[in-house]
Amino acid sequence: MKTYRVVRKSDGALVYQYQSETPVEWSGMSFEECDHVEEPQEVSPEADTRVFGGRRRLTKLEFVALLGDAFPAILTAAKSSVQAEAWVKVVELATPDPDTYSIDLDDPRLELGLRTFEAMNVIDTGTTERVLNG
Known part of the structure; x- marks a missing residue:
């Protein structure tokens, strides 16, 4: 699931934040009035499987x-x-x-x-x- 931040275009204020697979329009938070900006997904690093953690x-x-x-x-x-x-x-x-x-x-x-x-x-x-x- 993606996280979207709803930012009002007129003043750049954060209006709302929600999770959805795609951006969703609501009354007062339409695409014309607000930007629905997807937050970057955090990528978890893969666990280091080397015996000594890659120490040289x-x-x-x-x-x-x-x-x-x-x-x-x-x-x-x-x-x-x-x-x-x-x-x-x-x-x-x-x-x-x-x-x-x-x-x-x-x-x-x-x-x-x-x-x-x-x-x-x-x-x-x-x-x-x-x-x-x-």
């Missing part, structure tokens, strides 16, 4: 939670691949900033590592996008 900086434990089932697969790969182990070490060595966050989802090394794991079939295709989305 995470703690290491939050990052592990974001990886989900991919985390054990990455650790397993690190036991047999020096490249995989090096990536895990980089994440381990990341020092927290004063705000306690140490993982930056916008760090290109993070994306490169995850894409490499996808290419190696260590993690499922699409995991990189899901993780980087936050």
